[in-house]
Amino acid sequence: MFYHEKLTGPYHGGVWRIRVELPDAYPYKSPSISFVNKIFHPNIDEMSGSVCLDVINETWSPMFDLVNVFEVFLPQLLLYPNPSSPLNGEAAALMMRDRAAYELRVKEYCEKYALPKHIQAAPEESSSDEELSEDGYNSSDEAVAGMQTDP
Structure with a gap:
């Protein structure tokens, strides 16, 4: 499980399952990041969970790793949504119109889809595209991102 203790604001206390797909060219090509359980955010597609984040999608560097994704990029995305680059137009419009x-x-x-009990009760996702690579490692992985409620 991944917890971020500094997450504040409306996402505080939420826990999300994150799907990470590593391309064959990783770390030279960015991972694909998506939320498995629903989240209401301007830069996250509500249906697919895809994340619109410039540092992952456009400015990825081999110097970054998954630690950066979970400890820096995703918390920053939740703390500072960008409604001018939306994947969820409804969330972006609402954020700009009525914060x-x-x-x-x-x-x-968060209460409906992202409480710790929702993550524990959710069935494991299975996918036919999760094949083992030649060296025996799975090309995709899932983690849980959220806020630790107890120190």
């Missing part, structure tokens, strides 16, 4: 209503919707999604 309080946006934060209320985020909290509703």
Whole structure:
């Protein structure tokens, strides 16, 4: 499990299962990151969970690794959404129009889809594209991102 203790704001207390797909050219090519359980965020597609994050999608460097993704990039994305580059137009419009209503919707999604009990009760996802590579490592992995409630 991955916890980020400094996560504040409307996503505080939420726990999400994250799908990570590593391309054959990793670390020279960026991983594909998506949220498995639902999240209401301007830069995350609500249906697919795909993440729109410049550092992952456009400015990836082999100097970055998955630790950067989980300890820096994803927490920053949740703390500082960018409604001018949306994958979820409804979330972006609501955030720009009425920040309080946006934060209320985020909290509703957290309560409905991202409590620790939702992660533990969720069935394991199986996918036919999860094949072992030649060296025996799985080309995709999942982690759980969220906020630790107890120190």
